[in-house]
Every structure is written in structure tokens, then in C-alpha cells.
Amino acid sequence: MTPRYFDDFRVGERFVSGSATLTESDIVGFAQEFDPQPFHVDTKAAEESPYGGLIASGFQTLSLGFRLFIDTGTIAACSMGSPGMEQVRWLLPVRPGDTLRTEARVAEVRPSGSKPDRGVLLMDYEMKNQRGEAVLTARAIHLLRRKGERDA
Amino acid sequence: MTPRYFDDFRVGERFVSGSATLTESDIVGFAQEFDPQPFHVDTKAAEESPYGGLIASGFQTLSLGFRLFIDTGTIAACSMGSPGMEQVRWLLPVRPGDTLRTEARVAEVRPSGSKPDRGVLLMDYEMKNQRGEAVLTARAIHLLRRKGERDA
Numbered sequence: 001m002t003p004r005y006f007d008d009f010r011v012g013e014r015f016v017s018g019s020a021t022l023t024e025s026d027i028v029g030f031a032q033e034f035d036p037q038p039f040h041v042d043t044k045a046a047e048e049s050p051y052g053g054l055i056a057s058g059f060q061t062l063s064l065g066f067r068l069f070i071d072t073g074t075i076a077a078c079s080m081g082s083p084g085m086e087q088v089r090w091l092l093p094v095r096p097g098d099t100l101r102t103e104a105r106v107a108e109v110r111p112s113g114s115k116p117d118r119g120v121l122l123m124d125y126e127m128k129n130q131r132g133e134a135v136l137t138a139r140a141i142h143l144l145r146r147k148g149e150r151d152a
Numbered sequence: 153m154t155p156r157y158f159d160d161f162r163v164g165e166r167f168v169s170g171s172a173t174l175t176e177s178d179i180v181g182f183a184q185e186f187d188p189q190p191f192h193v194d195t196k197a198a199e200e201s202p203y204g205g206l207i208a209s210g211f212q213t214l215s216l217g218f219r220l221f222i223d224t225g226t227i228a229a230c231s232m233g234s235p236g237m238e239q240v241r242w243l244l245p246v247r248p249g250d251t252l253r254t255e256a257r258v259a260e261v262r263p264s265g266s267k268p269d270r271g272v273l274l275m276d277y278e279m280k281n282q283r284g285e286a287v288l289t290a291r292a293i294h295l296l297r298r299k300g301e302r303d304a
Contacts, residue, residue, distance in 0.1 A: 062211060
């Protein structure tokens with residue numbers, strides 16, 4: 001992929017990631033470290049929960065979704081980090097064996113008012129499972145380096 | 153801690169977690185799996201980045217912050233998961249050796265209009281480092297079981 005900088009992004013552009021499958025071990029392992037609620041770590045308790053079985057922590061889904069996007073290389077040359085996210089929505093449970101991919105769409109671009117080396121890009125993320133159902137949506141705020149600033 | 157249910161929460165109530173320290177190994181390990189950007193995984197590249205050194209992935213900070221809250225037991229008896237979060241803000245970099253804790257404050261409570269077994273609670277989270285500086289804020293939407301519904 002040709003290196004992209006802030007100025008290369010256009011509102012409406014879309015980027016689609018590769019896919020990843022979450023195993024029961026992945027789900028339980030992440031949750032034991034970060035989100036040890038019964039429906040994430042305990043098969044039997046999960047079966048008796050409103051979810052009827054183990055589901056992935058939303059933090060795992062979110063983190064994996066971003067990893068899949070990072071692997072597209074879209075912001076590899078220009079990412080300067082992120083000050084935040086808006087409207088994270090966990091729409092459907094993610095279960096062992098589910099295969100997820102991430103679609104990203106440029107929602108807004110604006111040069112920084114105070115720092116000439118960067119711009120702010122709002123990106124809308126949607127993660128889908130193997131049935132094409134949206135399981136997560138979120139809008140992230142990205143700080144992206146402007147063209148030429150790397151060498152300035 | 154006495155088991156709490158939706159009806160036990162009052163707007164303005166606060167809960168303070170224990171603390172956890174992130175090592176360089178923690179930071180690099182998480183980022184290699186979920187957020188392999190140079191300033192999260194590569195010490196030398198991080199030194200040359202705007203951050204001047206390795207910083208934790210925001211997804212790790214967020215996940216750890218929730219883990220610290222979960223460990224308070226506040227929603228252990230009643231959590232039915234979460235449909236989302238609003239206004240996640242990564243305010244300051246988190247660096248190797250930083251010690252973090254989470255403060256949670258009840259922002260809003262409302263019984264579910266459609267499901268009598270649960271209510272919606274909005275919780276404002278703030279994570280602070282060892283200098284008392286806020287590194288992350290976020291508002292999470294929690295679905296909490298109402299009292300007695302466990303046995304219904």
C-alpha cells in the first residue's frame with residue numbers, strides 16, 4: 001500500500017480488513033485478564049445467563065476490531081494516536097467460533113487548528129460476523145500526520 | 153460487599169478501585185496482539201515519536217480500567233453486560249511503570265421501559281495515574297438486574 005497521510009483521506013472512503021476467528025480459549029483468556037464476568041469466563045454460568053453461553057468481552061471485540069484495521073496498513077505511515085472514541089455500541093454477542101472483520105469509513109477530516117503537522121480524522125468502524133451481522137460500531141478520533149511532515 | 157442490584161444505585165455514588173501497575177512487558181505484549189503501532193511496541197520508534205517513549209495502547213488502558221472496577225465487586229451480583237460506551241477520552245499517555253486506579257460515579261439510573269427484570273445505569277469512569285492525573289475518562293452504559301429478579 002502506498003503510504004497515506006492526512007491529506008490523502010477523503011470523506012466516504014472505505015477500508016475493509018481481513019478476518020479473525022475468536023476461539024473459546026481466546027475469549028476466556030482475555031476476559032480472565034480484563035473482564036472476568038461470569039458470562040465471559042465461566043461456561044456453565046454463561047449458559048444460565050441471559051446470553052445462553054459464553055460471549056466475548058466487548059473490550060476484546062473492540063481491541064480486535066482495531067487490530068484488524070491496523071493490519072490493513074491504512075494509517076501505518078501517519079498515525080499519531082487517538083484522543084478518543086464516540087458511540088461505541090456492542091450490538092450483538094460475539095461467541096466462540098465467530099469470525100469477524102472490520103469495515104472503516106472516513107466520516108470527517110479537518111486540519112488541526114493549532115498544530116500544522118497534523119489533522120483530525122473521524123473514522124466510523126463497523127465489525128461484522130460471518131453472517132454479515134454488525135456486532136460493533138464505533139467512531140474513533142485519529143490524529144494523522146500531514147504529508148511531508150515526516151521529513152520536516 | 154453486600155450484593156447490589158439496579159435499585160440499590162443512586163446518582164452521585166462513587167466507587168474507587170484498587171491499583172495496578174503496567175510494566176513495559178505488559179504494554180508491548182498487549183499492543184503486539186491488539187494495537188501494533190510503533191509507539192506501542194517499538195522502544196526506539198517510540199522515542200522518535202511525538203510521545204518520546206513507549207505508551208500503552210488506549211484499548212489496554214480502557215480494558216484495565218474496567219478490570220479494576222470489576223474487581224471492586226460493585227456489579228458482581230447484577231451485571232447483565234453493556235450495550236455501549238460514550239465519550240471515551242485518552243487524556244494523557246500511560247507509560248511503563250505507571251500505576252493506575254479507576255473511579256466510577258453513577259451518572260444516571262433508569263428502569264428499562266421494555267424489560268422489567270433490568271435497569272439501565274450510566275457510569276462515568278475516570279482513571280488516574282500515580283500523580284493523580286486523569287489519563288482516561290469514559291461513560292459506560294450498564295444493564296443491571298433488578299432486585300429479586302435473580303430468583304424469579
